[in-house]
Amino acid sequence: MAASSLNSWVAGAWKALGDLLDGPFAAVQRHIGAHRMAYVFLLPNLLVFGLFSFWPMILNFYIAFTGGQSVILGERPLVGFENFRELLDCPSYLDPKTCPVAGYSFWTGLWNTLFFAAVQVPIMIVVALVTALILNRNIRGRGLWRAVYFYPVMLSPVVVAVIWDWILKRRGILNAVLDDAVTGWNGFVASGWFAPVAGAVLALVLYAGLSRLFCRLNAICRLKWAGVLAIGLAALAVLSPGTPALLTLAEYRPVNWLIDQRAGWPMFWVIFVYTWGHLGFYMLILLAGLQAIPRDLYEAAEMDGTSKSRAFWRITLPLLMPTMIVVLVLSLIRAFQVFDEIYVLTGGGPGQATKMIIQHIYESAFIGDAKRYGIAAASSVLVAALLMVLTLMQLAITRKRAGG
Amino acid sequence: MIGAGDVVTFLTRTRGRGRLHWSDWLAYGYLVAGLLIVVLPIVWMFLSSLKSPGALVENDPRILPYEQITVPAPDGSRTFGVQVWTRPDGTRLDVAVVGPRGLNARVFEVGKPEPVFEVPRSQLARKEIVSPRWENYTEPTIGATQSRTFNFLRYFWNSTFVTVVATLLTLVVNAMAAFALSKYRFRGRDAMALVIVATLLIPPTVILVPLFMTVSKLGMLNSLWGVIIPAIATPTGVFLLRQYMLTIPDELLEAARMDAASEWKIFWRIMLPLSLPALSVLAILSVMWRWNDFMWPLIVLTQSEVFTLQLGLSTFKGELNDNMHYLLAMTVLTLLPVTLVFVVLQKHITTGIANTGLK
Amino acid sequence: MATLDLKSVTKSFGTAKVIHGIDLSIAHGEFIVFVGPSGCGKSTLLRMIAGLEDVSGGEIAIDGVSVNGVPAAERGLAMVFQSYALYPHMSVRQNLSFGLENMKMPKADIARRVDDAARMLRIEPLMERRPGQLSGGQRQRVAIGRAVVREPKIFLFDEPLSNLDAELRVQMRVEIGNLHQRLGNTMIYVTHDQVEAMTMADRIAVLKDGRLEQFGKPLDLYNRPASLFVAGFIGSPRMNFLDGTVAEAAAGTVSVALKAGGTVGVDCTPDAGQGDVGAAVKLGIRPEHISVAGASDGDVTMTVSLTEQLGGESYLHGLVPSGEALSVRLAGQTAVARGDVIGLRLGAPDLRHVFDAASGAVYPHLA
CATH class of the missing domain: 1.10.3720.10 (MetI-like)
Known part of the structure; x- marks a missing residue:
């Protein structure tokens, strides 16, 4: 009863608000006629759109050819191609150090972004596809798994960055856990439990492998032999005097994951954290694509005696291709614009190791005393051209597929 | 010994009629591993947000927010941490630690401020309870x-x-x-x-x-x-x-x-x-x-x-x-x-x- | 009083002209049916009357006043849509009162009108339900109720029964007829089903390709079709057509030499067919007007390929010597079997029709 009275209250309020707003709109309608009301409905959107999307797009080209530090357009002198010259006038694009200051920042960001996209996108798509394929099996509680994997997508990049920063700091949780793990492992190796436990596990693994191997080599499976051999080898391995020493790990030295540049850890973690935060979205799209493939296709294939792997290559993958292309292009475009997570997590550091192209634009325009809006705008033009190429590629691919 | 066919089986088997196939186990294993990577950082952070500043500075990796029990000094001027003293014969006693002296610690029995005596520090372990620190939330x-x-x-x-x-x-x-x-x-x-x-x-x-x-x-x-x-x-x-x-x-x-x-x-x-x-x-x-x-x-x-x-x-x-x-x-x-x-x-x-x- | 006049009304969508100048005069209280095959422009014409489509040329007048520029809401009409177009998120009561609220009618009046309509249409127990919870027939009633509460000058129906099953359709036909009796309003009803048109209409407008083929009382259309198209469209089973040429045009009788053999005379006005001797025509004769004769003494012979025995009546289908198909309806049961060759008498001269083969125009009968 309470719900229905709430409902009717909402309905009443909705109606009243509508009637209130109807006054001016109905007056306009009487003036211009029902057909032209379409323009009235479009107006607010077009206004905001024009002012904050189209106008800036055009303005961006103009600003790219101006210099100075003023925000006011009129006070910005035209400098021609000066900004572009500063960005592009490098002896070698592969070595940003040879560029002028702005060019150094630009090319560092660009190469980092290209590397980031080239590594992150394939990894993420493969992991998302594998996860989606597994969830598309006859899994219990699929909705729940799907929700859990999707959850990080809901989190803000700042929160994601703070969480992982806390994990990856030098005195962070990952180092503490690894330290404990190493200490614990060494204690286990030194203790009396090691020989029986490790021996049993090793024997089981060896048995599983050897029995299959035997079955393949001989027509007759000699399982007893395999068992004896496995236990013997395991005992030999575990009881040999050198084993504990060999297995004892060196004392763990905390790694400064986000700062230690030597092993490339910062870039690794930047890719990892970004993937962690976005994987669920692509998994969701791919899963939806998989579930849109009609079941009876597989049943027909089964009736035809098609093997599972053939059905996968000949049915699943081709039918999933359109979704895959969408996912690929979307993730590429997003990867090129990565900023939030990385800016909060590493600030582009150490040095410039994880500085991406958008951060270059942001910092040129808004950080430091010299606000180089011209450089930022010129960089934007170049990045936009790059993104446009990607998008046109997508259009071409989808057009071609639709045509074929 | 795992062939391409096995991988495909793992990824695509859609029917779990009756018993679970080995690939079902693997699938659930994969999902659980993924679940841990996704959820553990968040849960961990949530539980750690209830830890004391001290525990966070020490970088205590335990998941639950442990807090050392303390008792006030007899004159009330300061507090002492409580530790469990395990005597060589295996009996235990809760003691408040006043301060270190060499390899020993000067302690007194909780609830009995006198006498202060010395025990080897190797026989002491911190006495802790799980105590969420909600002040982390309320103070700011x-x-x-x-x-x-x-x-x-x-x-x-x-x-x-x-x-x-x-x-x-x-x-x-x-x-x-x-x-x-x-x-x-x-x-x-x-x-x-x-x-x-x-x-x-x-x-x-x-x-x-x-x-x-x-x-x-x-x-x-x-x-x-x-x-x-x-x-x-x-x-x-x-x-x-x-x-x-x-x-x-x-x-x-x-x-x-x-x-x-x-x-x-x-x-x-x-x-x-x-x-x-x-x-x-x-x-x-x-x-x-x-x-x-x-x-x-x-x-x-x-x-x-x-x-x-x-x-x-x-x-x-x-x-x-x-x-x-x-x-x-x-x-x-x-x-x-x-x-x-x-x-x-x-x-x-x-x-x-x-x-x-x-x- | 509500009369409706269409004066050379035309409609174009871009360069495509879909209504080619239609003139109609509808008196108060008439039940008019627009009928025609799909794509003939009948729905477009109705929507132009409703005010949902602009008029490209000509004039629409209600009660003698042109409504060409008047918005739909202000024409005082109500419409029942083919899909019913009930607001799915409103209860039946809200569906009925929405229009009245928009006209700022006092609440008490709205309630009175809605309750009256509900009683009349026997939908009182459904008033708090949503359209999704109603059956097809119930939705149909609600849609009519929504029109009724408006107390419109003219009711417009756009193929309202096409989504119902056969039994319900017959029932609703009767109900709409009763409604017309009770309210006495002018009603315009669009359908592609000639049976609906024949059973319901005071007058029928037959449309084809955006043109008015004939406008008249149902039986006039049946007895005196103005064109080949109307002749073929009205009446079930369909009228038979046999190719032939004008053999002789004496005063009052046109003789047609059939391709199938034989010559038959048709009663026409004295001047009909004068000078047309030799012209290609089609002879039209309804299946129910043909009778079986001996194999040698009929107007034509037919080889029976199918007999349908319905008990109370029988149908014979077959081919005449020229290869044209012919259907015959006989009262009662028949002994004629498949493969039989029978003679047929093609009705009385005043039940036959002659149409110009090229234009489809009828050779006028005597009045």
């Missing part, structure tokens, strides 16, 4: 340190304001445009729809500078409106709503026109209620976008009174590394609203996003 929000460290309530209000107002405006403005583009025939309609879809391809990140200049010229720098207004006309929203509205039969609108409803009334009383499924998807997306927004607020809002939560949090992270206990607690509070929305509307959100392919 309603407690004494509120304005000094992290003006949480102000940021929270700013974020809520931006999210709610921008979402309402987004819904109304985009629904109006979608209505015009889906239900009227007028000159230039198709061109306009095309242009709006084309802007989907223009990433907002490449127009930062001119957008900033426009917003600054309109006097909206350091104003929440500078964050709200540029965001309300999303091509995504128009596109999404238009596609949905195209499926609403025109005869309904004609019936309403025969019923003497004005165009606005048709929009408000017929179109909007019937577009509720699409509107709710857009509402959820918009809430997510605005609440999590970082880059544009970072550019427009430079004074801390107008910071959103995301800005506050990132600033706080940069400045105050010794206040980890507050940072974690505030992070939890920041992700809490989105999490609650997600828990309640989980099914709706995942199907909505899966169907539209938008984020």
Whole structure:
């Protein structure tokens, strides 16, 4: 009863608000006629759109050819191609150090972004596809798994960055856990439990492998032999005097994951954290694509005696291709614009190791005393051209597929 | 010994009739491993947000917030940590540690301040209890340190304001445009729809500078409106709503026109209620976008009174590394609203996003 | 009083002209049916009357006043749509009262009108339900109720029964007829089903390709079709057509030499067919007007390929010597079997029709 009275209250309020707003709109309608009301409905959107999307797009080209530090357009002198010259006038694009200051920042960001996209996108798509394929099996509680994997997508990049920063700091949780793990492992190796436990596990693994191997080599499976051999080898391995020493790990030295540049850890973690935060979205799209493939296709294939792997290559993958292309292009475009997570997590550091192209634009325009809006705008033009190429590629691919 | 066929079996076997196949076990193993990678950091952070500053500085990796038990000194001037003394014969005694002396510690039995005696430190272990420190949450929000460290309530209000107002405006403005583009025939309609879809391809990140200049010229720098207004006309929203509205039969609108409803009334009383499924998807997306927004607020809002939560949090992270206990607690509070929305509307959100392919 | 006049009304969508100048005069209280095959423009014409489509040329006048520029809401009409177009998110009561609320009618009046309509249409127990919870027939009633509460000058129906099953359709036909009796309003009803048209209409307008073929009382259309098209469209089973040429045009009788053999005379006006001797025509004769004769003494012979025995009546289908198909309806049961060759008498001279083969125009009968 309470719900229905709430409902009717909402309905009443909705109606009243509508009637209130109807006054001016109905007056306009009487003036211009029902057909032209379409323009009235479009107006607010077009206004905001024009002012904050189209106008800036055009303005961006103009600003790219101006210099100075003023925000006011009129006070910005035209400098021609000066900004572009500063960005592009490098002896070698592969070595940003040879560029002028702005060019150094630009090319560092660009190469980092290209590397980031080239590594992150394939990894993420493969992991998302594998996860989606597994969830598309006859899994219990699929909705729940799907929700859990999707959850990080809901989190803000700042929160994601703070969480992982806390994990990856030098005195962070990952180092503490690894330290404990190493200490614990060494204690286990030194203790009396090691020989029986490790021996049993090793024997089981060896048995599983050897029995299959035997079955393949001989027509007759000699399982007893395999068992004896496995236990013997395991005992030999575990009881040999050198084993504990060999297995004892060196004392763990905390790694400064986000700062230690030597092993490339910062870039690794930047890719990892970004993937962690976005994987669920692509998994969701791919899963939806998989579930849109009609079941009876597989049943027909089964009736035809098609093997599972053939059905996968000949049915699943081709039918999933359109979704895959969408996912690929979307993730590429997003990867090129990565900023939030990385800016909060590493600030582009150490040095410039994880500085991406958008951060270059942001910092040129808004950080430091010299606000180089011209450089930022010129960089934007170049990045936009790059993104446009990607998008046109997508259009071409989808057009071609639709045509074929 | 694992062939390509096995991998395919693992990925594609869709029938678990009767017993679980080995690939089922592997699948569940994969899912659980993934679950740990996704959930563990968040759960861990949540539980750690209840730890004391001391425990966080020590970088105690245990999941639960342990706290050492303390007792006051006899004169009340200070407190002593309590430890469990395990005598060589195996009996145990709770003692308060007064101080170290060489390899020994000077202690007294809890509840019996005299005598103070010495025991080997190797025989002592800290006596701890699980004790969540809720002050991490209360102090920066309603407690004494509120304005000094992290003006949480102000940021929270700013974020809520931006999210709610921008979402309402987004819904109304985009629904109006979608209505015009889906239900009227007028000159230039198709061109306009095309242009709006084309802007989907223009990433907002490449127009930062001119957008900033426009917003600054309109006097909206350091104003929440500078964050709200540029965001309300999303091509995504128009596109999404238009596609949905195209499926609403025109005869309904004609019936309403025969019923003497004005165009606005048709929009408000017929179109909007019937577009509720699409509107709710857009509402959820918009809430997510605005609440999590970082880059544009970072550019427009430079004074801390107008910071959103995301800005506050990132600033706080940069400045105050010794206040980890507050940072974690505030992070939890920041992700809490989105999490609650997600828990309640989980099914709706995942199907909505899966169907539209938008984020 | 509500009269409706269409004066050379035309409609174009872009360059495509879909209505080619239609003149109609409808008196108060008439039940008019627009009938025609799909794509003939009947629905477009109805929507132009409703005000949902602009008029490209000509004039529409209600009660003598042109309504060309008047918005739909202000014409005082009500419409029942093919899909019913009930607002799915409103209860039945809200559906009925929405229009009245928009006209700012006092609440008490709205309630009275809605309750009256509900009683009349026997939908009182459904008032708090949503359209989704109603059956097809119930939705149909609600859609009519929504029109009734408006107390319109003219009711417009756009193929309202096409979504119902056969039994319900017959029932609703009767109900709409009763409604017309009770309210006495002018009603315009669009359908592609000639049976609906014949059973319901005071007058029928037959449309084809955006042109008015004939406008008149149902039996006039049946007895005196103005064109080949109307002749073929009205009446079930369909009228038979046999090719032939004008053999002789004496005063009052046109003789047609059939391709199938034989010559038959048709009663016409004295001047009909004068000078047309030799012209290609089609002879039209309804299946129910043909009778079986001996194999040698009929107007034509037919080889029976199918007999349909319905008990109370029988149908014979077969081919005449020229290869043209012919159907015959006989009262009662018949002994004729498949493969039989029978003679047929093609009705009385005043039940036969002659149409110009090229234009489809009828050779006028005597009045």
